[in-house]
Amino acid sequence: MSAKKKQENQPDKTNSSVLVKEPSEKPKTVLMQGNEAVALAAMEAGLDFYAGYPITPSTEVAEVLADKLPQRGGTIIQMEDEIASICAVVGASLAGAKAMTATSGPGFSLMQEGIGYAKIAETPCVVVNVQRGGPSTGLPTKPSQGDMMQSRWGSHGDSPAIVLYPDSVKEIYELTIRAFNLSEKYRTCVVLLLDEVIGHMREAVSVPDISKYRVVNRLKPTVPPEWYKHYDEDQKYLSPVASYGEGYRFHVTGLSHDKYGFPTNKASEIATMTRRLKKKITQNIRDIIQIESFMMEDAKVAVFAAGIVARSAKSAINAVRKEGFKVGLLRPLTIWPFPDVAVQRMLKNVETVIVPEMNQGQIIHEIERLTKEKNDSDIKRIQRTDGELITPSEIYKKIKEVL
Amino acid sequence: MASISQKTIHQYLRHNKKFPHVWCSGCSNGIVLGSIIRAVAELEIPKDDIMMVSGIGCSSRISVYADFNSLHTLHGRPIAFATGIKMYKPRMKVIVVTGDGDATAIGGNHFIHAARRNIDLTVIVINNHIYGMTGGQFSPTTPTNDFASTCPHGNIDPVFDVCQLAIGAGATHVARSTAFHSLEVQNMTKEAIEHPGCSVVEVISACPVIYGRMNKKGNASKMMENMRDNSISLKAVEKLPEEKTKGKIVRGVLKKDTNIPEYTDSYAKLVERLKRGNDE
Ligand SMILES: Cc1ncc(C[n+]2csc(CCOP(=O)(O)OP(=O)(O)O)c2C)c(N)n1
Ligand code: SF4
Numbered sequence: 001m002s003a004k005k006k007q008e009n010q011p012d013k014t015n016s017s018v019l020v021k022e023p024s025e026k027p028k029t030v031l032m033q034g035n036e037a038v039a040l041a042a043m044e045a046g047l048d049f050y051a052g053y054p055i056t057p058s059t060e061v062a063e064v065l066a067d068k069l070p071q072r073g074g075t076i077i078q079m080e081d082e083i084a085s086i087c088a089v090v091g092a093s094l095a096g097a098k099a100m101t102a103t104s105g106p107g108f109s110l111m112q113e114g115i116g117y118a119k120i121a122e123t124p125c126v127v128v129n130v131q132r133g134g135p136s137t138g139l140p141t142k143p144s145q146g147d148m149m150q151s152r153w154g155s156h157g158d159s160p161a162i163v164l165y166p167d168s169v170k171e172i173y174e175l176t177i178r179a180f181n182l183s184e185k186y187r188t189c190v191v192l193l194l195d196e197v198i199g200h201m202r203e204a205v206s207v208p209d210i211s212k213y214r215v216v217n218r219l220k221p222t223v224p225p226e227w228y229k230h231y232d233e234d235q236k237y238l239s240p241v242a243s244y245g246e247g248y249r250f251h252v253t254g255l256s257h258d259k260y261g262f263p264t265n266k267a268s269e270i271a272t273m274t275r276r277l278k279k280k281i282t283q284n285i286r287d288i289i290q291i292e293s294f295m296m297e298d299a300k301v302a303v304f305a306a307g308i309v310a311r312s313a314k315s316a317i318n319a320v321r322k323e324g325f326k327v328g329l330l331r332p333l334t335i336w337p338f339p340d341v342a343v344q345r346m347l348k349n350v351e352t353v354i355v356p357e358m359n360q361g362q363i364i365h366e367i368e369r370l371t372k373e374k375n376d377s378d379i380k381r382i383q384r385t386d387g388e389l390i391t392p393s394e395i396y397k398k399i400k401e402v403l
Numbered sequence: 404m405a406s407i408s409q410k411t412i413h414q415y416l417r418h419n420k421k422f423p424h425v426w427c428s429g430c431s432n433g434i435v436l437g438s439i440i441r442a443v444a445e446l447e448i449p450k451d452d453i454m455m456v457s458g459i460g461c462s463s464r465i466s467v468y469a470d471f472n473s474l475h476t477l478h479g480r481p482i483a484f485a486t487g488i489k490m491y492k493p494r495m496k497v498i499v500v501t502g503d504g505d506a507t508a509i510g511g512n513h514f515i516h517a518a519r520r521n522i523d524l525t526v527i528v529i530n531n532h533i534y535g536m537t538g539g540q541f542s543p544t545t546p547t548n549d550f551a552s553t554c555p556h557g558n559i560d561p562v563f564d565v566c567q568l569a570i571g572a573g574a575t576h577v578a579r580s581t582a583f584h585s586l587e588v589q590n591m592t593k594e595a596i597e598h599p600g601c602s603v604v605e606v607i608s609a610c611p612v613i614y615g616r617m618n619k620k621g622n623a624s625k626m627m628e629n630m631r632d633n634s635i636s637l638k639a640v641e642k643l644p645e646e647k648t649k650g651k652i653v654r655g656v657l658k659k660d661t662n663i664p665e666y667t668d669s670y671a672k673l674v675e676r677l678k679r680g681n682d683e
Contacts, residue, residue, distance in 0.1 A: 049491050071677045075490050075670065080516040084483035087476065091456075091487030094474065095495070099487070117477055244472040244488060245495045247451050251417075251467055253475035254459075262421060262467065263475075 029206050034169045034199040035060035035102075038128055038192070041176035042100055043068065045215055049097035050076045051088035053107060056140040057196045058130040061102035082107035086114030086127065093123045094252060096243030098180060098217075102128035104196075105138060108147060108154070116155030117254045118189035119277065122231060122241075124218060126179045128192045130199040133387050142387030143196040143308065145358040151191045152336045158274075160281040162288055163191045163336040165306045169203035174213070175333065181216040182288060186280050187241060193335065195308040195358075197389065225249065230261040233276060281337060290333035291342050295321060299328030301399055302350040304343070304367055306332055309356050309390050316395035325403055335363075344370045352402045356382035356390045407441045415440045415450065417470050425464055429623025431582035431608030435529055436465050438585050438606075439498065442592035443471075454497045456485040458505035460536045461610070462529035465500045479509030482517045485524050493667040496596055497523070503530040504542040507563045511543075518572035518601050522666035525595045526574075526603045528565050531610035539613040550617045569603040570658050576602035577658040582609060583630035584654060591656065600665045607634070607652055 032040070038061045042050075050069060052062045062078070069076045075092070079085040082103055089099040103111060108129045118125050133139025134146045147154075151163045162182055166175045176192060183190040221228055221240040230250045232239045242248035255263040256270045264270060281288065292310075295317060296302060303313040310331040320327045330346055332339055343366075347353055353371060355364040364381055371379065382398055384390050416422070426432050443453055453471040457463035459478035466473040472495070476484045481499045489497045506514050506528045517524055533551060534540040541551035543563040550557060569577045576598040578591040588606050595602035609615065609626035620626050630652070637655025640648050 049487065051487060051490075070670075070674050073674055073678075077486070077490055077670075079483065079486070080512050083480065084486070084513055084516070087480045087483035088487030088490070091474070091476075091484035092491040093487075095454075095488045095492045097487075097491045099491075113477055114480070244454055244474075245451065245492050249450060249470060249472050251473045251475070253467070254477060255475065 029204045031202050032169050032173075032205045033060060033202045034172050034194060035130065036064050037169050037172040037205065038102065038176050038194075038199075039064035039068070041173040042126070042180065043072065043074070044213070045177045045180035046098045046217065047100055047180070048074050049089065049092035049099040050074070050101065051079050051085040051092070051099070052101045052103065053079055053082045053085050055082075055104045055107045057132055057199050058102045058104045058107075058128065060199075061128060061130075082110040083114060086111040086118070086125075089125050090114060090118050090121065090123050093118075093125045094121075094244055096246070098124070098184070100126040100128065100180075102130065104130050104132045104140075105134045105147065106136070108150065112150075112154040112156075115189050115191075116157060116159070119155070119159045120254055120256075121252050122187040122277075123189070123252075124183040124187050125189050126176070126183055126192060127189055128176075128194065130194045130196055132196055133385070139387045141196070143358060143389060144385065144387070145195065145307065145309065145362070146385070147193060148335065148357070148359060148362040151193055159277050161191065161336045162186065162188060162281065163193055163334070165193045165332060165335045166198065167307050167310050167331065168198065169201060170205045171333070172198065173205060177213050177215065181214070184216045184218045186284065186288075187218070187239075188281075193307070197308045221248065229259045231257070231259045231273070231276065233259055233272060285337055288334055288337060289339045289342065291339045292329075292331040292333060293346055294329040294331065296328035296330065296346055298326045299350055301325070301327045301352045301354065301402055302330055302347055303327070303354045303356065303395060303399070304330045304347075304363070305356050306335055306363070309358060312390050312392045313356065313395050315392040316399060319392070319396055320399050320403075325399070327399055338366050340370060343367070347371055352378050352380060354380045354382065354395070354398050354402070356395055356398075358384050358390060360385055407444050411444050412437060412440055415444065415470055416468055421468050424468060426461060427612040429609065429611040429626075430461065431531065431606075431610070432462050432465060432529060434582045434585050435462075435500075435527065435588060435606050435608065436468060438588040439465075439500070439527065439592055440469060441589045442596060445589075446593055446596060448496055448596070452494070452496055454485070454488055454492075454495045455500065456481045456488070456497060457500040458502065458510060460502035460505050460534070462502040462531070462535070462608075463500060463505060479505055480513065481505070482510060482513040482524065482526065486513075486517060486522060489522055489524060489667055490670065493523070493671065497525065498596065499524055499526045501526065501528055502535070502542075503528060503532065503544040503565065504534045507543045507565060507568065515568065515572035518569050518574035518603070520666040521573060521575050521600045521663050523599055524601055525592070525598075526601070527592065527595075528603060528605045529608050530565055530605055531608045531614055533610055533614035535610045535613055539617055551614075552617070565605040566603065566657050573601070573663075574603045575600035575658070575660040575663050576656070578603070578656045579605040579607070579652070580654045581607040581630035581634050581652060583627045584634070587654065594656070598659070599661070599668070600663060
């Protein structure tokens with residue numbers, strides 16, 4: 001049932017995007033909405049299965065896929081709630097599908113138990129969370145970065161997380177494909193965190209050429225079924241993984257399990273499992289982490305910001321630079337695992353760090369943790385939780401205050 | 404009727420890895436597992452094509468013992484996981500094993516929606532009238548006035564009738580039996596697996612160690628005898644006057660409808676229609 005790649009490279013008549021055509025009739029630039037980019041990129045990455053429950057501001061993802069996925073032989077189902085959605089996604093993935101769901105705050109909360117299941121069962125899947133203001137029903141149509149910590153720690157128990165954070169429609173496209181690749185490679189649930197503004201923004205995107213992106217698919221086992229271990233510990237991370245219905249008859253449980261997948265109470269086997277869940281991420285951190293450094297070479301003041309806030313920061317920095325001050329930006333594309341080493345190295349020589357975020361202070365604690373040598377007064381905060389964006393002028397003012 | 408030998412059953416168990424099992428002696432769960440395995444064996448469905456999905460609870464532990472594709476999920480969610488698998492691989496025969504709490508309390512929403520969609524799952528609800536795994540709290544099927552650890556003064560909750568719930572929600576094959584009638588369970592399971600749509604088989608079962616003790620139901624064999632004496636087949640009900648059938652467990656196929664579209668089939672038709680439309 002795998003999606004047909006060739007078909008998608010053709011301009012698509014039913015595509016709601018506006019194609020800006022060159023004289024040669026070759027599509028060049030597309031006006032694309034952020035949430036639509038998620039759907040289109042997911043299909044490029046080989047999406048076979050989508051299950052979801054409608055919620056603002058993520059619904060367009062499901063709407064685009066409801067139109068297109070069945071047309072390419074993929075499967076989409078609207079479930080009865082978000083709990084069912086993540087469970088169906090994990091089930092389909094275990095049967096071999098590249099599977100995804102998309103949601104927002106309240107739905108993301110409901111999905112946490114299932115996300116934990118995907119992690120312990122080492123089942124690839126992608127969860128898109130287009131953040132909205134909270135707590136509770138909060139602000140359905142306004143931006144917030146309130147789920148920075150929930151995306152890391154939302155599910156009970158201890159396990160690492162991979163969370164990606166794009167800042168533009170083009171980057172949504174790229175990071176969606178990357179989210180699938182990382183999930184297949186490391187056999188885990190990868191979360192794509194979006195700001196509501198970017199999810200709903202329409203931007204001109206030069207249609208990325210899919211051949212530039214390597215699409216990663218999980219490896220199939222070649223051993224006879226009797227030898228098969230669903231959690232083979234001697235492989236680094238790309239261990240071959242069987243799907244249901246292909247002759248391997250393995251067992252999967254959310255209980256702590258041995259390398260075959262059977263439940264265990266043995267301390268040594270439990271330790272092996274939890275170590276494995278951690279190590280596959282920590283040992284491959286350089287492959288997982290992406291961070292943008294903007295005008296940081298000589299910076300005395302650094303802004304650390306993600307997503308749409310980083311875009312405000314960039315315009316502020318450009319303005320301050322024009323006035324001759326040395327200011328730069330660090331922008332994580334991978335927010336979890338946190339880019340500790342890069343952040344530490346790049347913030348070593350700056351005098352002041354400004355952390356603007358649309359929450360009551362989440363990422364700032366990570367920055368404080370990594371800059372112990374600095375005084376508290378060297379770390380400045382800008383925090384908004386009123387549903388409004390942090391503007392370039394707010395960041396500009398803060399930078400000027402500390403210079 | 405061709406009988407399935409003990410040897411055949413052993414071929415379906417993960418005997419070298421997973422035994423002894425976790426259940427108390429006298430528990431009905433093993434009997435139900437036996438019935439399911441014999442049903443599959445009689446239908447001669449290859450093990451590779453069977454997908455067994457379960458939730459969390461004593462009954463849901465079933466999935467680890469049988470040598471099928473097996474998935475032990477979250478409390479209440481096996482039907483949701485199973486829906487994902489069935490939608491993506493409709494050729495698999497998906498059997499869900501779930502407890503009364505798993506299916507009708509925490510998982511009630513998934514239960515009714517699978518029934519509404521009429522998706523081809525075989526849902527075996529093992530109803531022991533209690534939360535066994537967590538030590539005997541009342542469930543939506545614990546009879547009113549009975550005792551459980553969270554209703555030590557007697558249960559004031561009204562009960563769900565699992566089969567009526569399934570019928571009301573739209574399941575197209577609904578049957579009930581008891582663990583005492585293991586052959587009947589086997590035949591009902593066979594019929595349910597073969598039915599193209601959402602089928603529910605409720606198996607009234609005995610939890611002698613917890614429910615039985617708390618409610619003075621006697622030992623395991625006494626509880627089995629009660630299932631025999633307090634149940635009555637649907638055919639007999641039709642012939643007997645009402646006072647003779649009151650309060651009895653009615654066993655039999657309570658609903659069977661093969662005229663309702665099956666969900667994965669409807670989806671396949673949609674895909675087919677779009678394909679044709681796009682070719683034109
Ligand atoms: C989300 C969640 N809530 C509660 C539990 C605890 N729990 C485990 S099994 C169970 C009840 C099982 O009862 P039932 O489904 O009737 O199965 P039985 O054990 O009686 O076979 C509960 C409440 C859990 N595992 N997960
Ligand atoms: S507690 Fe009850 S249901 Fe659970 S294994 Fe024991 S007898 Fe069976």
